[in-house]
Amino acid sequence: MIVISVSSFKGGTAKTSTLLHLGAALAQFHKKKVLLIDFDAQANLTTGLGFDPDEQDSMATVLQGEKSIHEVILKTCVPNMDIIPADTWLERVEVSGSLAADRYSHERLKEILTDLPYDFVLIDTPPSLCWLTESALIASNYSLVCATPEFYSVKGLQRLSLFINNISERHATKVIGVALSFWNPRGKSNEAFLKVVEQTFPKKILNTKVRRDIAVSEATIYGKPIFDTAPKSRASIDYTALASELLKRL
Numbered sequence: 213m214i215v216i217s218v219s220s221f222k223g224g225t226a227k228t229s230t231l232l233h234l235g236a237a238l239a240q241f242h243k244k245k246v247l248l249i250d251f252d253a254q255a256n257l258t259t260g261l262g263f264d265p266d267e268q269d270s271m272a273t274v275l276q277g278e279k280s281i282h283e284v285i286l287k288t289c290v291p292n293m294d295i296i297p298a299d300t301w302l303e304r305v306e307v308s309g310s311l312a313a314d315r316y317s318h319e320r321l322k323e324i325l326t327d328l329p330y331d332f333v334l335i336d337t338p339p340s341l342c343w344l345t346e347s348a349l350i351a352s353n354y355s356l357v358c359a360t361p362e363f364y365s366v367k368g369l370q371r372l373s374l375f376i377n378n379i380s381e382r383h384a385t386k387v388i389g390v391a392l393s394f395w396n397p398r399g400k401s402n403e404a405f406l407k408v409v410e411q412t413f414p415k416k417i418l419n420t421k422v423r424r425d426i427a428v429s430e431a432t433i434y435g436k437p438i439f440d441t442a443p444k445s446r447a448s449i450d451y452t453a454l455a456s457e458l459l460k461r462l
Contacts, residue, residue, distance in 0.1 A: 214462065215325060215333045216388065217352040219376075220359065221368030222339050226393035227358040228256045229428050230454075231336045233447075234356075236437035237455035239293040244331040247285065250298035251348050252338040258297040261288050262435025268297040274324055275317075276309040281324055289436055294330075306343040318343060322351035341375045349379045354388035356458070357413060361395065361405045369412050387416050388461055391454060395421035420457050422450040 218231040231248065238244040250257040255265035263286065273279040274296075285294050311317040325333060335348040349355055355376055359369055369390075380386055390413050396402075409417055425447035431438040438448045 213325075213328060213330055213333060214354070215335065215352045217335045217337050217345075217348040217355045217385075219337045219345060219349070219355050219357055219372060220339050221341065221372040221375075222364055225339070225358040225360050225368075226422065226428075227339065228252070228260060228336055229432075230356070230358050230391050230393060230422070230451075231334050232257060232260055233437055233439070233451035234455050234458065235293055235332070235334050236290050236439055237452050238332055238459075239290050240437075240439060241452060241455065242459065244292065245329065246293045247328065247330045247333045248288075248293065248295040249333065249335045249348075250296065251302065251335050251344050252298055253300050253303035253344075254338070255298040255300075257336045258295070260432045260435065261295055263295070263297050265297055265299045268299065270299040270302055271296050271321070271324075272299065272301040272305045275305055275311060275320055281328070289440070298336075302344060306347075318347045319350055321347045325351050341371065345375075346379060349376060349385050350383045352385050354386060354462075356388055357390045357416070358393065359390055359409060360393055361399055361402060366405065366408050366412075369409060373412050387413055389418045389458065390416045391418050391420075391422070393422040394424045396424065397421075418454065418457055418461075420450060420454040422447055422454065425450075 220227045235246045235248050239246045258265045269284045274281050284296050288295050337345040337348045423446045427442035427445040428447045431441040434441050
């Protein structure tokens with residue numbers, strides 16, 4: 213089983229869309245058994261697959277020892293792909309219940325994910341360097357970093373790089389790649405942007421870049437991956453290629 217955290221240090225980097233479609237591509241086109249974990253209290257991954265976060269249990273109940281992980285896993289509309297949804301309780305879970313007194317609480321997720329019957333576990337982290345993100349990185353074999361070609365995204369990458377490096381000194385996790393979204397092949401600042409990303413994460417930029425496509429937002433309305441709602445769209449083609457490239461790196 214391979215565990216991958218999908219991370220960024222700011223919103224608007226298509227982090228959740230990237231995770232959702234990588235998971236769906238691995239399940240649909242590569243016949244992998246995939247578990248998605250929504251570890252962000254905003255619950256965008258949960259709603260993006262058609263679930264109401266107010267009606268579901270999240271990983272918070274498992275972290276607190278109130279339920280087993282198998283009790284909170286839900287089937288999605290994609291065969292071979294399941295999800296553990298998020299809720300607002302996640303935001304403060306580390307300072308409540310049994311976690312509040314646990315000095316090593318940030319290692320509990322890693323223990324929970326041991327020996328699950330999946331090929332891939334993909335964790336959607338919050339766009340901040342918080343307890344949830346640290347826990348996800350500690351539990352992961354790899355981190356996939358998401359970015360967009362604009363100034364604030366680059367500044368976030370530099371802080372995220374330091375954060376991941378600090379964790380990797382104590383735990384066996386490393387960056388598998390940097391996925392770029394909202395890509396405009398004719399963008400005037402592309403070269404300068406790529407240079408900064410390369411300096412921050414050397415040799416980690418994935419060749420496949422996901423182009424801007426309104427079809428991604430439209431798919432969210434239906435609670436399905438873009439492969440079902442707009443299979444011939446630019447983003448569908450790009451996400452399919454991104455999943456194949458990621459498998460080759462692994």
